[in-house]
Amino acid sequence: MxxxxxGRWALLGAATVTAVGVGRAVARRRxxxxxxxxxxxxxxxxxxxxxxxxxxxxxxxxxxxxxDRALAEWATLEQIDDEHWRCVAPDTSGAGTEWRAELxxxxxxxxxxxxxxxxxxxxxxxxxxxxxxxxxxIRAELRYRSGPVRRALGLAGGHEPDLRLRDTLRxxxxxxxxxxxxxxxxxxxxxxxxxxxxxxKMRERLSTGGRA
Amino acid sequence: MRALCWxxxxxxxxxxxxxxxxxxxxxxxxxxxxxxVCGSDLHLINGFLPxxxxxxxxxxxxxxxxxxxxxxxxRLAVGDRVVVGSVVACGGCWYCRTEQxxxxxxxxxxxxFTEKLWGHSPAGIIGYSHAAGGYSGSHAEYxxxxxxxxxxxxxxxxxxxxxxxxxxxxxxxxxxxxxxCGLTGGEVVAVWGxxxxxQMAARAAQLLGAExxxxxxxxxxxLAAAANRLGVETINYAExxxxxxxxxxxxxRGPDACIEAVGMEAHDVGPAYAYDRVKQATRSxxxxxxxxxxxxxxARKGGTVSIVGVYAxxxxxxxxxxxxxxxxxxxxxxxxxxRYIPMLLDRLATGEIDPGYLATHxxxxxxxxxxxxIFEKKQDGCLRTVLHPA
Numbered sequence: 001m002x003x004x005x006x007g008r009w010a011l012l013g014a015a016t017v018t019a020v021g022v023g024r025a026v027a028r029r030r031x032x033x034x035x036x037x038x039x040x041x042x043x044x045x046x047x048x049x050x051x052x053x054x055x056x057x058x059x060x061x062x063x064x065x066x067x068d069r070a071l072a073e074w075a076t077l078e079q080i081d082d083e084h085w086r087c088v089a090p091d092t093s094g095a096g097t098e099w100r101a102e103l104x105x106x107x108x109x110x111x112x113x114x115x116x117x118x119x120x121x122x123x124x125x126x127x128x129x130x131x132x133x134x135x136x137x138i139r140a141e142l143r144y145r146s147g148p149v150r151r152a153l154g155l156a157g158g159h160e161p162d163l164r165l166r167d168t169l170r171x172x173x174x175x176x177x178x179x180x181x182x183x184x185x186x187x188x189x190x191x192x193x194x195x196x197x198x199x200x201k202m203r204e205r206l207s208t209g210g211r212a
Numbered sequence: 213m214r215a216l217c218w219x220x221x222x223x224x225x226x227x228x229x230x231x232x233x234x235x236x237x238x239x240x241x242x243x244x245x246x247x248x249v250c251g252s253d254l255h256l257i258n259g260f261l262p263x264x265x266x267x268x269x270x271x272x273x274x275x276x277x278x279x280x281x282x283x284x285x286x287r288l289a290v291g292d293r294v295v296v297g298s299v300v301a302c303g304g305c306w307y308c309r310t311e312q313x314x315x316x317x318x319x320x321x322x323x324x325f326t327e328k329l330w331g332h333s334p335a336g337i338i339g340y341s342h343a344a345g346g347y348s349g350s351h352a353e354y355x356x357x358x359x360x361x362x363x364x365x366x367x368x369x370x371x372x373x374x375x376x377x378x379x380x381x382x383x384x385x386x387x388x389x390x391x392x393c394g395l396t397g398g399e400v401v402a403v404w405g406x407x408x409x410x411q412m413a414a415r416a417a418q419l420l421g422a423e424x425x426x427x428x429x430x431x432x433x434x435l436a437a438a439a440n441r442l443g444v445e446t447i448n449y450a451e452x453x454x455x456x457x458x459x460x461x462x463x464x465r466g467p468d469a470c471i472e473a474v475g476m477e478a479h480d481v482g483p484a485y486a487y488d489r490v491k492q493a494t495r496s497x498x499x500x501x502x503x504x505x506x507x508x509x510x511a512r513k514g515g516t517v518s519i520v521g522v523y524a525x526x527x528x529x530x531x532x533x534x535x536x537x538x539x540x541x542x543x544x545x546x547x548x549x550x551r552y553i554p555m556l557l558d559r560l561a562t563g564e565i566d567p568g569y570l571a572t573h574x575x576x577x578x579x580x581x582x583x584x585x586i587f588e589k590k591q592d593g594c595l596r597t598v599l600h601p602a
Contacts, residue, residue, distance in 0.1 A: 190229050
């Protein structure tokens with residue numbers, strides 16, 4: 001009688017210790033995966049390496065046709081003067097509203113942007129020569145207002161600004177390096193239309209936030 | 213058009229599907245004349261790489277005729293007879309510039325799966341699941357080839373379709389396996405797996421200077437084909453202890469280089485193999501690394517182990533201690549098709565390499581499912597089934 005009670009208590013104790021341990025490990029992992037926070041802003045820094053010299057990368061930004069293709073489906077750009085641009089993009093959460101942002105060239109190979117109409121967001125882009133003649137590092141810093149729950153929902157739903165930033169960097173890299181962003185949606189398959197819709201959803205998940 | 217589609221684990225069916233169209237400046241459309249099955253397809257068909265969708269068209273080792281070119285295509289014209297590398301490469305990134313085409317940065321539009329699994333996403337591969345970009349495969353009448361100028365190569369006249377088709381994958385893979393061995397002349401090279409890739413690796417090792425090549429397999433017909441065609445020595449692991457045999461054949465040293473051309477569904481005998489089968493069946497390990505283990509144990513001290521059999525995930529009982537303490541060089545990877553194909557086509561034209569004998573079972577596209585069955589079960593002396601959609 002005593003023995004079996006003791007066994008139960010030991011089991012309960014072990015289970016509690018395990019649960020606490022697992023909980024702490026999960027919490028620690030989540031903390032490590034949270035972006036930095038500064039003055040209430042989430043700050044994420046993402047970079048991509050483009051196998052071209054800085055001048056070629058700047059050339060891309062001044063080539064309207066290629067730039068429009070990079071932003072296709074997401075945004076339009078309008079130049080106001082030498083240093084200022086205006087960007088209009090649909091709200092990524094799919095609410096059907098529009099964002100407006102202002103872009104300012106702040107130096108050679110540097111620019112900053114700020115959303116003027118839409119959720120609070122701002123950021124900078126800097127071009128840095130990559131070591132070993134590996135081309136140019138495009139380093140972007142994005143600041144936005146969010147919270148742990150919103151970020152988790154955004155990551156799950158694929159509309160977290162961080163994911164969008166990674167996608168943009170990947171598209172830009174691909175366009176500069178090989179002139180296109182490859183796409184295999186709607187290639188031939190033996191799928192019915194309903195199956196194709198499900199597959200498209202999966203394709204989107206497999207491409208959103210991916211890095212080159 | 214007709215195409216051989218994956219319909220669920222272990223199920224293939226020929227279906228009517230829409231024809232591909234040129235979608236980017238660099239695209240070409242190839243009318244497929246020969247499209248080979250490949251051992252790595254079996255991992256996809258059998259659900260070991262869980263990124264297939266019902267309706268996906270299989271096939272990545274093929275040749276055919278260019279029937280349409282995008283406005284940006286410069287090197288090729290309609291009517292050209294071409295062989296196409298399985299690996300899609302953009303030609304413009306650092307990896308392509310340094311001829312590491314299977315690591316291309318820009319050819320996998322769906323990089324998340326492999327990024328999570330492997331840390332980074334390598335190149336896309338035609339007809340090789342959604343992990344490798346979701347490209348439609350070549351077991352079809354027509355196939356779209358992106359970056360046609362980079363990935364498709366004009367075939368010399370006089371080399372038959374069923375020979376040159378292997379310049380798409382089996383031959384460059386085998387060549388790269390031998391290239392990894394850093395042969396300088398006179399070496400003893402052991403090759404695990406006497407399938408198409410293994411036999412091409414053996415031939416490449418001979419051409420790159422190996423004095424002796426020893427092939428390991430369990431299928432007498434395959435070993436006999438290798439011995440007759442290539443003049444290699446053979447070990448049947450079902451009858452012989454491989455490690456002992458290799459040690460004796462090399463007077464105690466062990467092979468200078470070991471090439472593994474088997475992959476994640478390796479067979480073996482004995483209790484360790486039973487353990488691997490159980491772990492893989494219960495998905496507590498993705499790959500069965502039987503032949504890699506053996507290669508590491510067999511290699512001479514300071515030797516090279518070159519892995520071109522396909523592995524996907526995590527393995528158990530990996531003899532890292534042996535590799536470390538014997539100071540082995542481990543090299544591995546998907547082949548850099550575009551680096552090797554032009555050189556290999558020259559060698560095909562001169563007859564130095566003749567992979568045509570691998571095509572033991574030419575079949576129509578409609579017989580595709582049966583073709584894979586014969587290939588998987590190694591019936592009727594099958595080395596490769598080659599489908600002819602046209």
